[in-house]
Amino acid sequence: MYVVTAEEMRKLDRETIEQLGIPAVALMENAGRAIAEEIIALCRSRSGSAGSPRGDAGTAAAGTAGIGGGAGPAAPGFIVSGDAALTLGTAAGERWFILVGKGNNGGDGLVAARYLREAGIAVTLVYAVPPESLTGEAALQRDAAAAMGLPAAVYGRDRLDFAECSGILDALLGTGSAGAPRGAYAELIAAANASGRPVVSADIPSGLDADTGALHEPCIHAAVTVCLAFLKRGLVQYPGAGAAGRVVVRSIGIPASLAQSGGVEACLLTPEVLRGRLAVDVSRSRSPEGHKGTYGHVLLAAGTMQMSGAGLLSARAALRIGCGLVTWALPGKLLPAVIGAVPELMLTPVGGENGDWNAATAAEVLRLSEGRDVMAVGPGLGRFEGDAAWLRALWEGAACPLVIDADGLNILAEADYANWASRSHPVILTPHPGEMARLAGVSTAEVQSDRIGLAMAYAQKHGITLVLKGAHTVIATPGGQAYVNITGHPGMGTGGAGDVLTGIISGLLAQGLDAAQAAAFGVYLHGLAGERAARQRNHPAAVLAGDIIEAL
Numbered sequence: 001m002y003v004v005t006a007e008e009m010r011k012l013d014r015e016t017i018e019q020l021g022i023p024a025v026a027l028m029e030n031a032g033r034a035i036a037e038e039i040i041a042l043c044r045s046r047s048g049s050a051g052s053p054r055g056d057a058g059t060a061a062a063g064t065a066g067i068g069g070g071a072g073p074a075a076p077g078f079i080v081s082g083d084a085a086l087t088l089g090t091a092a093g094e095r096w097f098i099l100v101g102k103g104n105n106g107g108d109g110l111v112a113a114r115y116l117r118e119a120g121i122a123v124t125l126v127y128a129v130p131p132e133s134l135t136g137e138a139a140l141q142r143d144a145a146a147a148m149g150l151p152a153a154v155y156g157r158d159r160l161d162f163a164e165c166s167g168i169l170d171a172l173l174g175t176g177s178a179g180a181p182r183g184a185y186a187e188l189i190a191a192a193n194a195s196g197r198p199v200v201s202a203d204i205p206s207g208l209d210a211d212t213g214a215l216h217e218p219c220i221h222a223a224v225t226v227c228l229a230f231l232k233r234g235l236v237q238y239p240g241a242g243a244a245g246r247v248v249v250r251s252i253g254i255p256a257s258l259a260q261s262g263g264v265e266a267c268l269l270t271p272e273v274l275r276g277r278l279a280v281d282v283s284r285s286r287s288p289e290g291h292k293g294t295y296g297h298v299l300l301a302a303g304t305m306q307m308s309g310a311g312l313l314s315a316r317a318a319l320r321i322g323c324g325l326v327t328w329a330l331p332g333k334l335l336p337a338v339i340g341a342v343p344e345l346m347l348t349p350v351g352g353e354n355g356d357w358n359a360a361t362a363a364e365v366l367r368l369s370e371g372r373d374v375m376a377v378g379p380g381l382g383r384f385e386g387d388a389a390w391l392r393a394l395w396e397g398a399a400c401p402l403v404i405d406a407d408g409l410n411i412l413a414e415a416d417y418a419n420w421a422s423r424s425h426p427v428i429l430t431p432h433p434g435e436m437a438r439l440a441g442v443s444t445a446e447v448q449s450d451r452i453g454l455a456m457a458y459a460q461k462h463g464i465t466l467v468l469k470g471a472h473t474v475i476a477t478p479g480g481q482a483y484v485n486i487t488g489h490p491g492m493g494t495g496g497a498g499d500v501l502t503g504i505i506s507g508l509l510a511q512g513l514d515a516a517q518a519a520a521f522g523v524y525l526h527g528l529a530g531e532r533a534a535r536q537r538n539h540p541a542a543v544l545a546g547d548i549i550e551a552l
């Protein structure tokens with residue numbers, strides 16, 4: 001499922017209209033109809049007439065079946081069915097205010113209003129601006145609605161009482177919105193939010209920045225957002241994702257092939273995207289002839305006395321995700337404390353019997369990396385004298401993919417690593433927002449203000465695969481693609497969960513997945529395991545990092 005910017009959406013609209021010859025008014029008709037269907041579904045679910053909409057749809061069978069009220073099954077015969085998704089059994093008490101803006105978003109709302117009226121729902125159009133100021137397709141829809149006799153009010157001119165409505169369609173501002181809502185728009189948004197009535201937003205909640213997910217003041221807080229054609233970036237990034245409610249993406253006739261050929265590079269990380277675009281074998285099939293050598297060997301350089309658990313978590317996660325072998329290179333003085341904690345793990349002390357990390361241990365780690373399939377650096381590593389030279393030696397010397405996390409990232413952030421020799425094997429960086437801020441030289445708030453945009457730019461600039469962690473983790477590739485993950489939950493904000501992810505990604509790399517595959521599939525599986533762990537523990541808050549490993 002593609003995730004687009006407002007600019008990309010405008011281009012796709014234009015191409016559909018100009019190259020395919022589909023009129024703009026047809027797209028708007030599809031959009032308005034889709035929105036109406038979702039509102040009708042909402043009304044149906046709250047009237048309790050859930051279940052199959054067909055029951056409401058005026059299905060009529062010829063003959064006696066259904067007429068005499070007989071208890072037996074209907075005889076097969078001539079079947080006619082109505083427009084189920086646009087039909088509501090009983091619309092009693094439903095009265096919707098349709099908030100109409102000046103642009104095409106308002107046009108979508110006007111189309112939806114016609115279909116709602118047809119379903120028996122009382123609608124009142126509430127124009128944010130004088131209706132005469134609408135132009136193009138939106139003006140055409142205004143006239144159609146007037147010709148149908150739909151009641152209309154103009155904000156500021158007519159009396160409006162939101163207590164009189166049972167629901168609100170927000171068709172004020174869409175992807176053409178710029179900056180914070182002004183004037184009547186702002187006042188209508190505030191009134192809608194204060195009404196306590198469910199709000200359905202057309203395309204995006206009005207007041208949301210469609211690209212970044214930032215909320216302007218004010219911004220609609222929707223129960224449902226009917227997103228048209230393609231997901232907008234602002235709907236998958238927080239806080240926007242929180243203001244959108246349940247997001248339904250509805251087709252309006254713009255072919256996905258246009259997005260593919262038109263260079264849309266971001267998509268939601270779904271099983272289909274994993275299987276298709278990323279070509280991941282999601283079944284993780286193993287050859288019947290396979291042996292531990294087949295599934296790769298991870299070398300982990302991690303751990304200090306204070307953070308010995310990080311190495312254990314990463315190592316166990318790599319093993320649990322299915323790699324053949326894991327060797328943990330750890331400071332010699334740590335060895336007695338962890339020996340036997342994970343019997344499946346091989347331990348190799350560096351820096352001497354009682355030694356600690358120092359710049360000279362890089363040569364030992366590099367020697368250990370010979371013939372290994374992946375090197376993972378950073379969990380619980382701490383900082384030490386000469387750590388930049390140490391990491392540079394690994395970066396330039398390790399002849400295998402490199403996964404860098406935690407203090408490994410803090411070392412990178414202080415080093416001028418753009419000047420390090422370029423690697424012939426890929427690098428995956430797995431920062432949380434704080435680490436990302438240090439890497440990019442910006443504030444954490446700036447990172448969070450446009451996670452997709454920042455991750456895509458950083459990964460391309462530095463030629464690395466980036467995993468920007470946190471709610472809706474973004475995976476960005478050096479080739480400019482981005483994937484937004486939606487598995488997982490806030491209970492995964494717990495010490496060590498990131499170390500587990502490092503182990504999972506490293507373990508997948510060892511099994512032969514490429515960097516984008518391992519990063520994306522790893523993040524996806526990590527989130528799924530977190531969800532499973534929350535179910536097993538009966539509450540997300542109870543999940544510990546180790547539970548995520550057990551749930552893999």
Ligand SMILES: NC(=O)C1=CN([C@@H]2O[C@H](COP(=O)(O)OP(=O)(O)OC[C@H]3O[C@@H](n4cnc5c(N)ncnc54)[C@H](O)[C@@H]3O)[C@@H](O)[C@H]2O)[C@@H](O)CC1
Nearest residue numbers: 027028103104105173174175176177178179180181182203
């Ligand atoms: N072919 C198309 O272009 C299609 C567009 N569609 C709809 O059209 C929307 C985009 O339409 P538009 O580009 O006309 O833009 P909008 O409908 O989002 O509104 C833009 C208008 O709102 C006003 N405005 C912008 N920012 C404002 C602010 N901060 N405060 C107050 N007023 C503000 C301006 O007058 C501007 O003309 C989409 O989100 C979607 O709902 C759909 O109808 C499908 C087809």
Ligand SMILES: Nc1ncnc2c1ncn2[C@@H]1O[C@H](COP(=O)(O)OP(=O)(O)O)[C@@H](O)[C@H]1O
Nearest residue numbers: 469470471488489490492493495496497498499
């Ligand atoms: N709200 C959330 N929703 C989904 N995943 C989350 C959420 N909060 C944290 N996570 C995930 O939990 C992990 C935490 O990693 P990190 O911050 O590095 O922890 P640590 O350094 O303690 O290991 C990341 O994979 C992150 O994406």
Ligand SMILES: [K+]
Nearest residue numbers: 173202204206
């Ligand atoms: K809207």
